[in-house]
Structures are given as structure tokens and as C-alpha cells.
Amino acid sequence: MKDFKRCFVLFSFYDRTGIENYLEKQAENGWMLDRITALGWQFKRIEPKKIHFSVVYFAKASAFDPEPSEAQLTFQDFCEHTGWHLAASNAQMQIFYNEDEQPTPIETDALLEVEAIHTSVKKSLLPSYYLFVGCGILQALLFFWRFSLDPISVLASNNNLFTGICWILMLTIPFAGIISYFSWYRRANLAAKRDGSFVATKGHPRSKCVILVFLILMFVFLLLSFADSRTSLIAVLAIAVVLGLSAVILGISKWMKRMKLSAKINRNITFVLSLVVPFVFSITLIFFVIATVLSSPSAKVPVDTYEFKGQTFEVYGDTLPLTIEDLIETEYDEYSYEMHTQNKSIFLEEDAATQRPRWDALTQPRLDYSITRIKAPFLYNLCKKALLNDFAHNYGRPVPEVSGWEKHISIDTAPWGANEAYQLMLADEMQMRFLLCYDDCIVEIDFKQDWQLTTEQMKTVAEKLGK
Amino acid sequence: MTHLPRVKFHTLTEQMFYTLLCLKEECYGMDILDRVPAMTNQRVNVGSGTLYTLLEQFLDAEMIRETKIEGRRRSYILTEKGSEMLAKECERLNAQLADYHRIFDREEHS
Numbered sequence: 001m002k003d004f005k006r007c008f009v010l011f012s013f014y015d016r017t018g019i020e021n022y023l024e025k026q027a028e029n030g031w032m033l034d035r036i037t038a039l040g041w042q043f044k045r046i047e048p049k050k051i052h053f054s055v056v057y058f059a060k061a062s063a064f065d066p067e068p069s070e071a072q073l074t075f076q077d078f079c080e081h082t083g084w085h086l087a088a089s090n091a092q093m094q095i096f097y098n099e100d101e102q103p104t105p106i107e108t109d110a111l112l113e114v115e116a117i118h119t120s121v122k123k124s125l126l127p128s129y130y131l132f133v134g135c136g137i138l139q140a141l142l143f144f145w146r147f148s149l150d151p152i153s154v155l156a157s158n159n160n161l162f163t164g165i166c167w168i169l170m171l172t173i174p175f176a177g178i179i180s181y182f183s184w185y186r187r188a189n190l191a192a193k194r195d196g197s198f199v200a201t202k203g204h205p206r207s208k209c210v211i212l213v214f215l216i217l218m219f220v221f222l223l224l225s226f227a228d229s230r231t232s233l234i235a236v237l238a239i240a241v242v243l244g245l246s247a248v249i250l251g252i253s254k255w256m257k258r259m260k261l262s263a264k265i266n267r268n269i270t271f272v273l274s275l276v277v278p279f280v281f282s283i284t285l286i287f288f289v290i291a292t293v294l295s296s297p298s299a300k301v302p303v304d305t306y307e308f309k310g311q312t313f314e315v316y317g318d319t320l321p322l323t324i325e326d327l328i329e330t331e332y333d334e335y336s337y338e339m340h341t342q343n344k345s346i347f348l349e350e351d352a353a354t355q356r357p358r359w360d361a362l363t364q365p366r367l368d369y370s371i372t373r374i375k376a377p378f379l380y381n382l383c384k385k386a387l388l389n390d391f392a393h394n395y396g397r398p399v400p401e402v403s404g405w406e407k408h409i410s411i412d413t414a415p416w417g418a419n420e421a422y423q424l425m426l427a428d429e430m431q432m433r434f435l436l437c438y439d440d441c442i443v444e445i446d447f448k449q450d451w452q453l454t455t456e457q458m459k460t461v462a463e464k465l466g467k
Numbered sequence: 468m469t470h471l472p473r474v475k476f477h478t479l480t481e482q483m484f485y486t487l488l489c490l491k492e493e494c495y496g497m498d499i500l501d502r503v504p505a506m507t508n509q510r511v512n513v514g515s516g517t518l519y520t521l522l523e524q525f526l527d528a529e530m531i532r533e534t535k536i537e538g539r540r541r542s543y544i545l546t547e548k549g550s551e552m553l554a555k556e557c558e559r560l561n562a563q564l565a566d567y568h569r570i571f572d573r574e575e576h577s
Contacts, residue, residue, distance in 0.1 A: 056516050074539045078515035081497050104504075108514035109482055109521075116520065196480075 005031065006040040010212070013093065013125040014117050014181060015203030016055040023087075023095070027051040032097075036090040038250050052098045054084060054106045056113075057120035063091035064266035066257045079106055092120035110192035118185055125181070129174040136171025143167060151386045152372060155379060156343035156350045162222045169211055180204065234289060245281055249273050308359040320353045322464040324367050327457045332357060332364045342370075348383065349373040366448035371465055373441045380440075387435060387442050388422065408435060415455045417462030438466040476528060479556045482513045486521050487553045493534050493544045496522050525549065 011019050023033055028050060031043040056079075061072050068076070068089075076086055076094075083103050084096035096106060107113035143164040147154045154160045180202070188199040219239075223232045249270060256266040302314035318339035324330060335355050342350040351371045357364035372387060374380050388408055408422040409430070420437040423430055432447040443465045447453065479487070485503045494502070496518065503513050513521075522543065525531040530549030535542040545553070 070539060074541075075516070075519050077539055078497055078500070078519050081500055082515045084515065104512040104514055106514045106516040108512060109480065109517045112517055112520050116516075 001045070003045045004034070005043050006037075007043065008040045010203075010205040010208040012177065012181070012201070012203030012205075014057075014121050014184075015201045015205075016117070017200040018203045018205065019055045019095070020053045023053040023097075024051065027053075027097075033087045033095060036088045036095075038247075041088075049099070052100070052103055053087070054096045054098070056094050056096065056106050057092045057116045058094050059092055059116055059119040059123060061089070061092045061094070062263045062267070063124070064253065064257070064263040064270070066260040066263070066266070082106070091124050107198075110188070110196050110198040113198060114185070114188045114192050117188075121181060121185075126178070129178050132170060132174040133178065136167055136174065139167035140164075140171055150390070152348065152350065152383055152390070153343065155383075156345050156348035156372075158222050158345045161345055161347075162218055165218065166215065169215060173208065173211060176204075176207075238285060241281060241285075242278075245277050249277060306358060313359060315358075318353075320355060321371075322353070322367070322369065322461060324355050324365055326460055326464060327367075328365065330365070332361065334358050334361065335364075347374075347376045347379055349375070365451060367446075368448070369443060369445040369465065371441055371443050375440075377440070384420075384437055384442060387444065415458040417459065417466055436461070436466065438462075441466070475524075476530070476552060478559065479552070481511050482517060483521060484553070484556055485511055486513060486518065487525070487530065487545060487549055490531050490543050490545045490549070493542050495540055495542045497540065 009019075009022070011022070026033070026043060027046070028048055030046055030048040032046040032051070033053075034042045034044040036042075058072055058075055060069065065072075072094075079086070079096050083098045083100050084106055085098070087095045087097045089095065107116075143154070143160075146160070147164075154164065184199065184201055188201075191197045191199045223235060252273060253266055253270045256269065300316060300318075303317040304315040305312050306315065307313075315334070315336040316338045318337045320337050320339055323337065324335065335357055338354045338356070340352045340354075342352050344350070349372070351373075353367075353369055353371075355367045357366060372383055374383055407425050409425050411421045411423045411434075413419065413421045416434070416436050418436040418438055422435040424433040424435075425431065432451050432453070434443075434445050436443045436445065443461070445461060445465070476483070482503075485506060486499055489499045489502045489506070499518055500513060500515060503511055522531070526533070526543075528548075529546055530552060531543045532546050533541055534544050
């Protein structure tokens with residue numbers, strides 16, 4: 001039988017009522033709070049019994065104190081005198097227990113108690129909440145800015161979606177925390193002044209638990225969704241290193257406490273480390289990813305290589321849904337067939353294909369196309385609008401001084417078998433570039449060279465790509 | 468309904484009143500925890516945390532002063548300012564009591 005257990009709790013720092021109820025229930029089940037660590041609350045086995053707990057806040061204490069100050073020890077002496085023994089403490093939060101049947105509470109003046117909580121919360125909880133809200137707002141704004149510029153690349157990437165949702169949730173938790181705290185403080189202050197009563201605190205641990213489980217599930221889903229194991233490995237490594245670095249910073253802070261360095265020195269060093277270490281880590285990670293991607297061989301294996309003007313070029317033999325040979329008869333047989341799955345998410349999938357002749361045969365036709373498959377029908381119009389916009393800008397290379405330089409012209413849909421069809425016009429000249437809207441996919445196709453499109457070829461495009 | 472903020476020490480709560488009353492004579496802070504219930508026949512109890520905060524606030528407001536420090540045990544005594552505030556609170560309570568009697572005694576006589 002285990003004599004110790006560790007629990008991961010999600011109480012708010014100021015949730016006096018929730019923590020007291022939780023600890024009293026644990027004691028009734030035979031578990032007594034032993035100490036509070038960064039890895040959870042440790043409990044030791046005891047005889048199951050009714051024990052009273054009191055969570056009080058000693059504003060002068062700090063998480064960086066090498067040992068309790070004289071004032072804190074005097075405070076504890078006062079509590080001992082009335083039968084309250086210290087069970088554990090965490091920064092300003094002091095948890096006492098009392099085995100008497102009806103002990104005198106530690107705090108008998110609600111107004112003084114509310115003010116003690118408020119002073120401690122201002123010192124420890126609110127600064128971290130404000131920092132998170134600031135970072136969250138910045139990241140959420142960046143996410144929406146990227147979404148407004150290029151919604152498809154955001155929606156088609158599980159990575160982008162995950163990061164965006166994570167930051168929005170990260171913003172929600174401290175934001176809700178701040179609102180919830182000030183709402184409680186306002187009511188508690190009024191009640192204490194009105195009739196001296198203490199308004200019970202609510203830390204919403206269940207909501208936090210739900211958000212945490214949701215984040216973990218999303219991360220697992222993200223890992224599973226990565227097409228190649230190398231990206232998954234980098235993501236897992238990044239998380240592991242972040243956790244490892246956090247442990248190192250906590251460890252250094254703990255070591256400074258053991259070395260009896262003052263709270264001020266400890267706090268300043270820990271603060272600097274918390275800024276510098278993640279920065280160094282981010283830079284290292286970026287270089288590592290770039291080095292890995294650049295140095296490791298591509299997942300795709302070329303079927304051939306050739307030399308042209310002193311440079312080596314690779315030839316690929318991917319299977320393409322539509323080839324030049326499907327459209328015209330050609331004797332040229334040295335094409336490179338390249339299929340790229342650019343992005344894939346639960347909402348969208350973007351594929352791009354290129355069939356290119358060798359550099360020494362540039363007079364041969366070339367074909368480029370991309371297919372955006374829309375798995376969530378409600379995103380169809382948004383994608384169409386973005387692609388039409390992108391279609392003109394990507395191919396049109398707009399010249400800002402000349403208005404109406406590029407535009408998409410609606411064309412007859414019948415030969416393409418599409419619901420909507422557009423052709424690019426560049427400086428009043430029709431280009432061989434088309435945007436074709438089918439039921440659940442949108443195709444952009446670019447016929448290079450002076451290609452004379454026939455109705456038969458359009459039908460083939462519809463059959464091969466529009467399904 | 469709006470509530471006027473409690474101006475610090477403008478009126479004294481029962482716990483403040485009895486804590487100051489205990490300090491008419493030099494007394495260890497911790498002893499006040501036992502003296503107040505004894506003085507009030509267990510009607511008023513001051514919590515240890517509340518007493519600690521009150522003593523700090525009374526010291527800041529110069530209503531009491533430290534007389535002795537023995538390790539972590541400190542004793543205090545009421546200052547002139549503290550005595551005045553206690554007397555003022557007594558006057559206020561007496562006035563309240565007098566008002567009560569004036570109203571109810573009049574009703575009994577009529």
C-alpha cells in the first residue's frame with residue numbers, strides 16, 4: 001500500500017474555499033497534505049478523520065524566500081497558539097490544519113481577509129495573468145492577421161490551426177481568470193463591508209481540466225496528423241525541451257534557495273533566465289530545424305538526374321492525376337512529374353502538381369496545377385474568394401500604378417463541367433490560366449506556352465481533376 | 468444599494484475594540500488570543516491571522532507600540548493615540564446606548 005501520493009490540482013491561487021473543501025475530503029479519505037511542489041501536491045497516508053483546513057495568505061511571503069521570514073514564523077506561532085498547524089505553503093499561500101472539533105478560524109474579519117487575499121493576488125497571480133493576456137492578444141492578432149491575408153494556408157495546416165487555437169485558449173484562461181477574480185473581489189469586498197460575511201471563492205478547476213484535456217488531445221491529434229515522422233519528432237522534442245528547460249529554471253531557483261541567496265537575487269536571476277533561456281532555445285530550435293531540413297535527404301527520391309550548364313537537376317516520376325500526355329500527343333519523354341501535398345488539415349487539403357520539361361527543352365509544353373479540396377462545405381465560399389484573389393495576384397504580378405492590370409473573367413462553365421469557371425486577364429490579354437470551381441474542390445490550372453485548348457481537353461481536365 | 472467604505476479605524480469593530488482594550492496593560496500579542504474570549508465570556512474570538520494583521524495595522528497607525536521583543540515574542544501597549552481612539556469609540560457606544568434607552572424608556576412611561 002502506498003504511503004504517499006501526488007495529485008495534480010488546478011485550483012486558482014485565491015480559491016480558498018475550493019482548496020479547503022478538497023483537503024478536508026482528502027483527509028476524510030485518509031490523505032494528508034504533505035507538501036506542494038511544481039509537480040503536484042504530495043499527500044501522506046493518515047487515519048481517515050475529520051480535519052479542518054484553513055488557507056490563508058501572508059502577503060509578505062515570496063516563492064523565492066530561502067526560508068520563512070521572522071514575520072512569517074511569528075504569524076505561524078500565532079496560528080499554532082490556536083491549534084492551527086502548518087501543513088504546507090506555496091509563496092503567499094499558507095495552508096494550516098486543525099484537529100479540534102470547532103476551532104476558532106484563523107481569519108475572523110472578512111474585510112481584512114479579503115484585503116490579504118487581494119494583496120497576495122496582486123503580487124503573484126495578476127502579473128503572470130497580465131503577461132499571458134499580453135502574449136495571447138499579440139499571438140491572436142497575428143493569427144487573425146495571417147488568416148485575413150491567406151485564410152487557405154491557415155485553414156489547410158493543422159499546425160497553424162493548433163497554434164492559433166492554443167493561443168486563443170491560452171488567452172481565454174488568464175482573461176477569464178482576471179474577470180472571475182475581480183468579480184469575486186468586488187462581491188467579497190461589498191459583503192465584508194455590509195455584514196462581515198466572506199463570499200466563497202470559485203476557482204473553476206473543472207473548466208480548467210476540460211481545457212487542459214482538450215489541449216492535450218489536440219496536440220496528440222496534431223502529432224498524428226503530421227505526414228512525416230521527422231516533423232512529429234521535432235514537435236515532441238520541442239515540447240520535451242520546453243518542459244526540460246522549465247525544470248532546469250525551477251531547479252536553479254530551488255538551488256539558489258538552498259544556497260540561502262536573498263529572495264530579490266533569486267527572483268531577478270530566475271526572471272532573466274525565464275527570458276533568456278526560451279529566447280536561446282527558440283533560436284537554437286530554428287537553426288536545428290533549418291539544418292535538419294537542409295542537410296537531410298528529401299523524402300522524395302528522384303528517378304533520374306541530368307546536367308545543364310554545370311548544374312545538376314533532378315527528375316521525378318510521381319503519379320499525377322492529370323498529365324500532358326492525357327491532353328495532347330507528344331513524343332517528348334523526359335518530363336519530370338512532381339506532386340506535392342502542400343498542406344492537409346481537417347478542413348482542407350492543398351495539392352500542387354508540376355510536369356516540367358528539362359531545361360534544355362523549354363519549348364516543350366509545361367503544366368502546373370493545384371487542387372484545393374474543401375472537406376468542410378461551410379468554408380467553400382471563403383476559399384473560393386481567397387483563391388480568386390490569390391489567383392489574380394499570384395499570376396498577375398500586379399503593377400500598383402496600373403489599375404485593372406489583372407482580373408478574373410467569368411467564362412463558360414459547360415466545357416469544363418464546373419460550377420463556376422474563371423480565366424485570368426492580364427493587361428487586357430487573356431492568359432491560359434484558369435480557376436475552376438467543382439462541388440468539393442477548386443482547381444487552378446496554368447497551361448504554359450501557346451496552348452490551344454480544345455473542348456475535349458477541358459473535358460479531360462474536368463474528369464481527371466474535378467471529381 | 469451602495470455601501471460607504473469603512474474608513475480605517477473611524478469606528479472600531481468588536482475585535483479591534485477588545486484587542487486595544489487588552490493592551491491597556493503591556494501584553495504579549497499571542498496572549499490577546501486568550502484574553503479576548505476570557506474577557507467577553509467567549510462571546511468574541513479573534514482569529515490568529517486577524518490579530519496578527521490588526522497588530523501590524525495598529526502599530527502603523529501608532530495606536531500601540533512595541534515594549535519588549537523576546538525572540539519572536541513581542542509585547543505591546545496602548546499609546547496615547549490608541550487610548551483616545553478607544554475612548555472615542557466608548558463615547559460613541561455610550562451615545563448609542565443612551566439613544567436606545569431614551570426611545571424605549573419613553574415608550575415604557577407613556
